[in-house]
Amino acid sequence: MKRLKTALRTPWFWGIVGIFLLLLVNTLKDPAYLAIGVNPTTGLLTGNLLDILRVSAPIILIALGMTFVIATEGIDLSVGSMMAVGGAVAMETLSNIGDPTSVGAMLTAIALAILLAVLLGAVNGVLVAVVGLQPFISTLVMMLAGRGIARVITGGQNTNATNEPFRQLANGQILGLPTSFVLAIVIVLLIALLMRRTALGLMIESIGINPHASRLAGIRPRPILIAVYVLSAGLAAVGGLFSVSEVMTVSVSGTGNQMELDAILAVVIGGTSLAGGKFSIFGSTVGALLIATLNKTVLFLGVPSAATPAFKALVIIALVLLQSERIRSWAFGRKPSARKPSGPERPAVGTGNPVTKEAVA
Amino acid sequence: MEPTAIVEVKNASITFPGVKALDDVSFRLLPGEVHTLMGENGAGKSTLIKALTGVYRIDSGEIVVGGQVRNFSGTASAQAAGISTVYQEVNLCTNLTIGENVMLGHEVHGWAGINWRRTHELAAEALGRMGLGDLDPRAPLSSISIAMQQLVAISRAMVTDSKVLILDEPTSSLDANEVEVLFTVIRRLRDQGVAILFVSHFLDQVFAISDRITVLRNGQFVGEYLTRDLDRAKLISTMIGKDFESLRALGSNRQTEARDRSATPVFAAEGLGRKGAIEPTDVEIHAGEVVGFAGLLGAGRTELARLIAGADRADTGTTRVKGKKVSLNSPVAGLEHGIAYSTESRRDDGIVGDLSVRENIMLAVQARRGWLRRVPAKEIDALVTTYMERFSVRPNDPDRPIRLLSGGNQQKVLLGRWLATNPDLLLLDEPTRGIDVGAKADIQETVAELAEGGMGVVFISSELEEVVRLSERIVIIKDHNKVGEVINGAEVTAESIVSIIAAESEEEASEVLAHEGGALAGTEGSGS
Numbered sequence: 081m082k083r084l085k086t087a088l089r090t091p092w093f094w095g096i097v098g099i100f101l102l103l104l105v106n107t108l109k110d111p112a113y114l115a116i117g118v119n120p121t122t123g124l125l126t127g128n129l130l131d132i133l134r135v136s137a138p139i140i141l142i143a144l145g146m147t148f149v150i151a152t153e154g155i156d157l158s159v160g161s162m163m164a165v166g167g168a169v170a171m172e173t174l175s176n177i178g179d180p181t182s183v184g185a186m187l188t189a190i191a192l193a194i195l196l197a198v199l200l201g202a203v204n205g206v207l208v209a210v211v212g213l214q215p216f217i218s219t220l221v222m223m224l225a226g227r228g229i230a231r232v233i234t235g236g237q238n239t240n241a242t243n244e245p246f247r248q249l250a251n252g253q254i255l256g257l258p259t260s261f262v263l264a265i266v267i268v269l270l271i272a273l274l275m276r277r278t279a280l281g282l283m284i285e286s287i288g289i290n291p292h293a294s295r296l297a298g299i300r301p302r303p304i305l306i307a308v309y310v311l312s313a314g315l316a317a318v319g320g321l322f323s324v325s326e327v328m329t330v331s332v333s334g335t336g337n338q339m340e341l342d343a344i345l346a347v348v349i350g351g352t353s354l355a356g357g358k359f360s361i362f363g364s365t366v367g368a369l370l371i372a373t374l375n376k377t378v379l380f381l382g383v384p385s386a387a388t389p390a391f392k393a394l395v396i397i398a399l400v401l402l403q404s405e406r407i408r409s410w411a412f413g414r415k416p417s418a419r420k421p422s423g424p425e426r427p428a429v430g431t432g433n434p435v436t437k438e439a440v441a
Numbered sequence: 442m443e444p445t446a447i448v449e450v451k452n453a454s455i456t457f458p459g460v461k462a463l464d465d466v467s468f469r470l471l472p473g474e475v476h477t478l479m480g481e482n483g484a485g486k487s488t489l490i491k492a493l494t495g496v497y498r499i500d501s502g503e504i505v506v507g508g509q510v511r512n513f514s515g516t517a518s519a520q521a522a523g524i525s526t527v528y529q530e531v532n533l534c535t536n537l538t539i540g541e542n543v544m545l546g547h548e549v550h551g552w553a554g555i556n557w558r559r560t561h562e563l564a565a566e567a568l569g570r571m572g573l574g575d576l577d578p579r580a581p582l583s584s585i586s587i588a589m590q591q592l593v594a595i596s597r598a599m600v601t602d603s604k605v606l607i608l609d610e611p612t613s614s615l616d617a618n619e620v621e622v623l624f625t626v627i628r629r630l631r632d633q634g635v636a637i638l639f640v641s642h643f644l645d646q647v648f649a650i651s652d653r654i655t656v657l658r659n660g661q662f663v664g665e666y667l668t669r670d671l672d673r674a675k676l677i678s679t680m681i682g683k684d685f686e687s688l689r690a691l692g693s694n695r696q697t698e699a700r701d702r703s704a705t706p707v708f709a710a711e712g713l714g715r716k717g718a719i720e721p722t723d724v725e726i727h728a729g730e731v732v733g734f735a736g737l738l739g740a741g742r743t744e745l746a747r748l749i750a751g752a753d754r755a756d757t758g759t760t761r762v763k764g765k766k767v768s769l770n771s772p773v774a775g776l777e778h779g780i781a782y783s784t785e786s787r788r789d790d791g792i793v794g795d796l797s798v799r800e801n802i803m804l805a806v807q808a809r810r811g812w813l814r815r816v817p818a819k820e821i822d823a824l825v826t827t828y829m830e831r832f833s834v835r836p837n838d839p840d841r842p843i844r845l846l847s848g849g850n851q852q853k854v855l856l857g858r859w860l861a862t863n864p865d866l867l868l869l870d871e872p873t874r875g876i877d878v879g880a881k882a883d884i885q886e887t888v889a890e891l892a893e894g895g896m897g898v899v900f901i902s903s904e905l906e907e908v909v910r911l912s913e914r915i916v917i918i919k920d921h922n923k924v925g926e927v928i929n930g931a932e933v934t935a936e937s938i939v940s941i942i943a944a945e946s947e948e949e950a951s952e953v954l955a956h957e958g959g960a961l962a963g964t965e966g967s968g969s
Contacts, residue, residue: 280812282800290793296752296784297793297858298776298808357795 091351091403092363095370098349098399102370102377109381125256128376134250134326136372137260138163138319142339143346143368144268144361145312148275150347151288152308153356154208154215159316159343161226162200163336166193166317167324168230174241186246193317200226201313205306219309223340230332240329249325260322265365267318271311272361281359284308288356342371345396349403370399445508447472447604447636448493448524453502455488462488464660465502470605470636475627477639477647477668479680480657481849481877486640489657490609493638494526495519507604525598529610531590533582533597540564540578543597563600570633571596571626588619592626599630606630607638612646613875616737624650642875644673656680677878702727705764707865707897708749708780713758718744721757722923724916726866726897731888733912733929734901735938741921742901743785746868749899750782751775763865776809781859785870785901787848791855794844798834799825801843802857809862828857832883849880856887866897873902885911905935917941 087093106113106128116127142159149156173189200222207218252259275281286294287301295301316336324330348354349370350363374395383391401407446469455463463485470476478486491497492504495513503510506522513519516526533542540561549559564578573592582590591611598606608627612620627650631637641647647654647668654671656663656679663679706725714721719741726732734742747753749760751769760769762778769775775782784790793801803821810816825839832853834846843851852872859867869888873881888911892898902908908915915927919942927933927941 277815278813279807279810279815282796282804282807283812286793286796286800286804289795290789292790293784293793294804294808296750296772296782296790297805298773298862299804300771300773300808304812 088408089405091349092360092366094399094402095349095363095366097402098370098395099366099373102373102395106377106380113380124253128380130253130256130258132369132372132376133261134258135375136369137250137258137264138323138336138339139342139346139368139371140261140264140268140365141315141319141322142312142343143350143364143371144271145315146340146343146347147350147352147359147361147364148284148308149215149312150344150352150354151284151356151359152305153288153291154305154308155219155344155354156204156309156312157216157219157340158200158204158222158226159312159319160336160339160341161223161230162197162313162316163320163323163339164230164330164332165200165226165233166197166320167330167335168233168239168332169193169196169317170246170321171239171241171324171328171330172233174243174246175239177243180242181244183245185243189243189246190318190321193321194314196229197313197317197320198310200229201310202306204313205309208309209302209305227332230330230335234330234332236332238329238331240327242328246321246325247328250322251326260325264322267315268361268365275361280304280307285358289358342375343368346371349396349399351403444472446470446505447507449505450489450493451503451505453489453492453499453504455492455497456500461660463492463499466657466660466662467502468655468662468665470638471653472604472636473631473634474652475631475637475639475650476653476655477641477651478655478657479647479676480663481680481879484657484680484877485660486657487609488660490526490607490638490640493519493524493607495524520601520603523601523604524607525601525603525605526607526609527591527594527598527611529613531587531594533590533594535581535583535590537582538579539568539576539582539585539593542582542593543567543578543600545597547600564596567596567600568593571599572629573626586619588615588622591615591619592623595626595630599635603635605636605638607640609640610642610875611639612641612643620646642877644676647676648673680878704728706761707763709761709764710749711759713745713748713755713760715744715748715753715756718753718921719748719918720922724749724923726899728865728897729892729895730914731892731898731900731912733908733915734899734918735905735908735915736918736942737903740942741918743870744921745918745923746782746870746899746901749775749866750780750868752782752784773808776805776862776864779863779865780868781805781862781864781866782868783852783855783859783870783872785874787851787855787875792843792851795842797840798829798843798846798854799839801854802828802839802861805858805862824857824861828854828860832857832887847876849876849883852876852880852884856884860891864896866899867891868899868901870901871903872900873904873907881907905938909933909935909938 103114113128116125116129118124119126142163146156146159170189170193173192174185177185177188179185204218204222207213208215248259249263250258250260254262275284283294283299283304286297286299287304291301320336323335346367347364349367350360350365352359352364374392378388378391448470450466450468452465452467453463454461454465466485466489468489478489480486488497492499495516495518498513504513505511506524511522513522534545537545543564544560548555549563550556551559561578565574568574568576568578571592573596576585576589576593582593585593595606611623615623627637627639639651651668653665654668654676655665656676658680702725704727706727708724708726710722710724712721712723722745724745734745736742744753748755749769751771751774754770760767762780767774767778769778769780772782793804796804799821802825803816806824807816828834829837829839834850834853843854846854856872872884885907888898888900900908900911909929913929915929915933915938916923917925917927917938925941927938
């Protein structure tokens with residue numbers, strides 16, 4: 081019972097509930113929704129679940145980067161454009177090399193894409209940490225500039241290319257799971273290790289919670305802030321690579337379009353507060369999976385494309401309301417107590433610590 | 442012959458999971474009286490106030506207001522019952538006018554929306570009743586001092602003709618004159634028959650203003666006393682449940698032996714200054730010495746400390762650490778050279794609220810090592826155990842977020858953070874502000890111990906008694922200038938420090954100083 085109560089207060093718990101509910105709705109529409117089959121020509125597994133995992137890979141990565149930016153009390157609006165930049169660089173490189181089977185061409189494309197994104201991310205970081213611009217403004221500028229750069233790279237065309245190894249990123253499978261999803265999870269685990277085994281995660285949280293106190297404690301905020309924006313841009317570029325590898329075409333206006341919003345939603349659903357501070361990598365990943373499931377559900381249910389954004393909004397607002405303790409106690413008929421709810425509990429802190437007299441005295 | 446109480450709390454209890462925050466507490470407020478609630482941090486003062494203002498609901502017992510049993514469902518219903526509250530931090534809108542702030546929520550409505558002329562007239566009246574008639578209700582709130590804003594907050598609370606006014610630490614950010622103005626207003630309201638509940642950590646103020654004192658300890662009612670029947674020693678020992686003499690003995694062994702100051706000091710500054718903060722100043726701090734910085738709030742004490750720690754960049758001057766010339770241009774540089782700075786504002790510049798006690802203690806040590814080399818868990822545990830035990834941090838739970846601790850315990854954790862960096866020089870800026878007597882005594886004791894162990898300590902406090910009791914040498918700062926230095930001795934008292942600060946001219950000050958065995962600092966830059 082106590083466990084359940086703790087779980088109810090954990091934001092990503094509701095993310096998981098949301099994923100299951102969406103899958104349930106889909107299954108109700110088509111009982112075979114969850115079925116997994118084998119494609120006789122390629123021998124690969126097929127099914128809606130695998131589709132969801134594949135499209136979740138880019139979202140998982142940009143949500144991961146966004147998590148750290150948001151933890152420092154910032155925001156990165158440029159990740160969608162950064163996906164386009166990464167995709168554009170990759171497609172342009174591959175079509176110029178023109179070797180449809182070369183692994184070296186793939187690696188070059190990947191390296192160049194990440195390199196350019198990292199440079200642009202560093203610009204974001206310097207604007208925020210050194211120049212002192214608002215993260216919203218700096219990255220908004222980069223969001224516009226990024227799409228422009230993607231256009232310049234491809235000459236305004238939607239470049240396509242042929243390279244089998246690169247195509248395998250999104251279309252191949254490892255142990256029955258989409259390669260891009262497996263890679264995304266590996267990256268998440270590596271970054272999680274980096275954050276928690278070194279003191280980077282602690283310092284990011286500390287800066288996000290109280291920048292003044294952190295500076296006086298001897299933490300240098302600038303390198304950390306720059307690192308956070310660089311990481312976000314780099315991860316977004318990889319997300320862009322996964323995204324274009326599905327169709328082997330970069331759409332300069334379509335790739336990564338509005339994905340920054342998906343990433344922000346995923347992070348918030350995962351329980352990282354927009355006010356900065358404690359972050360939850362696991363939560364953001366759950367959030368990203370939820371967004372991917374939602375995107376696929378919208379298509380599967382045949383929601384008219386005009387109504388899609390409104391439908392998504394409804395689902396997300398319902399979820400966010402469920403996460404709010406106040407709304408829950410109100411909706412489920414528990415007597416609202418006169419004690420002020422202390423706002424949504426953050427997952428990393430929210431082991432359900434009761435407010436004690438030390439806290440209030 | 443006592444009048445009937447306006448507010449009576451009868452056997453109230455509030456239980457939070459695991460803790461009894463209020464345990465069978467009875468309390469009353471009489472009209473026309475200032476009633477002070479005393480107790481250490483965590484004694485239940487805030488909980489009781491929150492019960493009275495409808496923030497918390499009591500689990501058992503009852504609250505009677507004006508003869509009626511009330512069950513507050515929120516702050517609004519407490520206000521409707523005539524209980525108004527002014528909190529420690531001014532909760533007003535600085536971008537609105539004074540009048541708008543006073544009348545917020547009570548604006549006069551006319552045929553075309555709000556009648557601003559009438560609203561401001563009523564605001565002026567409300568201010569007038571407080572004796573603040575010379576404030577212009579149309580001036581922006583930001584144009585007046587924090588103290589005046591505090592008074593505006595009281596005017597705002599009294600617009601509804603409340604019978605009960607709760608003042609939760611209203612004086613914590615005011616200087617002595619401003620406190621006097623506030624007290625005049627409080628007395629005026631008292632004479633109008635308002636029942637006033639006052640909370641403050643400053644004993645002087647408590648004795649100056651209150652008619653009656655109720656003491657809480659560990660969530661329990663200890664006693665209700667008439668102020669005139671109570672002396673300080675008795676009050677303090679009642680609050681902490683300890684003998685006062687053991688507190689008084691503290692630090693009395695300091696300030697005796699003469700120190701040899703010819704050795705190389707831990708820290709020395711020449712002409713250290715920053716425009717608008719502090720004029721060029723010379724300071725030396727020796728190993729094992731406690732140097733007090735005395736001066737009024739805003740005189741430049743904190744500014745000087747920040748320059749020494751590297752928290753702010755100096756415009757002028759040179760600094761030497763153990764004789765070696767160094768540049769202290771960032772907190773990192775300060776910490777690298779063994780200088781740790783505990784700031785004045787615990788909440789804004791000190792604690793990292795959502796991080797645990799453990800993380801707060803190890804933060805500075807970790808920052809010194811860089812992000813790549815995480816401090817090993819064993820070492821962290823050793824540090825955390827050492828400092829939590831040494832200062833008996835309560836609750837004894839290193840994984841609790843520090844924001845949930847009381848002020849005194851937060852301060853102890855911060856002290857642990859700085860000591861963990863093993864500094865040669867520790868700057869403590871108002872380490873005892875707003876914390877209870879017990880924690881205060883712990884911290885003073887620690888300062889004395891640290892100095893004995895060879896650390897140089899700078900001790901800054903608005904409570905001059907405390908500075909005089911702890912410091913070997915006192916640097917006196919006035920109007921962004923160091924005006925002098927006093928070697929502490931038996932004849933130096935808080936009063937003599939005040940007389941130096943209050944001296945109108947330099948000559949007068951140096952006369953007092955000469956009398957106290959001190960010397961004026963170099964005259965460069967002290968032309969005011």
